[in-house]
Amino acid sequence: MIIVDAHTHMPGQAFSMIDGLGPQSFLEMMDANGVDKAWVFTLDGLYFDPAPHNDRLRAFCSADSARLIPFCTVHPRYPNAIEELRRCVIELGMKGVKLHPWAQCFSPVEICVDELGEEMESLGVPVEFHDGTPPYSAPLQIAHFAMRHPRLKVILGHAGLHDLWKEAIFAAERCPNIYLIPSGMPPHGLRQALQRVSVERFLFGTDAGFGDSYWQPFQLEKIRSLCLSAGEESLILGGNAERILAEK
């Protein structure tokens, strides 16, 4: 079984509570937890000019490009957002996009993100959203965006967190192109979600690199404590993430 952590952050200055975690330490953390690959996002680039942080992320992931898979970010309000997206995907070979409406000060329902959505659809890259926090990152706001871009694979990075996990289920039921990372779902919410949404639409993700070093063991334990069949567990822990990137 391949384990893919589909939600990690390259440690940075903004918000970060981990100091000095370089790529080798990051890989050692993955080794310690039995994680084979990670989708890695910038942290600082969500708060500051994304371009230099996309470059730093690309360099960070080059330490082991088979295991560290970079996702770029762009600020939808920046005039060069499309250009930066194309640079990251085409020139730097980044595999997806991370957007954080709450930190980047836009709502998913605004038309300013539509051109970006269309370009991501054309490039065939998935987009992972921070979600679960009002006022700009509620799951059904992101579902509105997903409905406007039906060819785009839209991943909810927290599946609603503690307060909106049920809204995330409604969003996934409404939009077949929405995928869930239940990193913020309580266990009882996750069990309910698995009864209502196909197991092929769940990914494993932790936010590792952003804060506590216990994130990966905690989220692994949450999935494993569901006692799913080996096939289902394998899909959630890595199979689905691998398939999403393969289905470009």
Place this chain on the structure above:
Amino acid sequence: MSIVVDCHCHVGVGHEYRQTADELLREMDRYQVDRAVICPVDRCIAVDNKAGNDFVLDTARAHPDRFYAFATANPWYGERAVVELQRALGEGARGIKLHPALQGFLLCDELVYPLVELAEELDVPMFFHTGTPAFSQPMQLAELALRFPGVNFIMGHMGSTDFWLDAIPAAQQSRNIYLDTSWSLPDKVTRAVAAVGADRVLFGTDSPLSTLRLEMGCRRATELADDVRDAVMGGNVLTLLGESR
């Protein structure tokens, strides 16, 4: 480790979740939790207060060495809420649990003052759910706690998830705020202990919304000195309840 007391569980049949006393006891035995505070479930917190209070009181009476009942009442019921809490506390409840997001009131609204005054009069702690915008925020709890310095308040979940950043600054504003560790990874708990003191952090699980397996895993991974661990894992909540260790 000395006695382990979970400051935050639910029993009963709710809308989103359900848990029997036997199920909780099995989990407690499995994960070496000696005692637990039990609160009503979501439906009973929102509207059927008396039914929920009776259930936790009956459960605690059936297992007096394992459970402490916390009662609830929706403050929108006004005087009837006060009467219901007087009844439940008179029948053995040891504290009050309120959930402003479920019960539909601003955490620090004057609406809740009569219930807080009752807690002060009867010297019982008040547990508030926090972390849910817009009505259940840590800073709102600090505002209430500053206004009622004679009442001990427990900040449920330490603001998780949306207001995790606010939990410690809020608790530092008012000495009568205690922090519940449920939903908190190790780093958050060690920071809380360092920031507000080992005597103001309480082990909790929020079972069955979270699980004892996950929460005890987090606490085992939390690096604390032995005396601090003993206080956090049980000693502090026993002190709040006026129980001997």
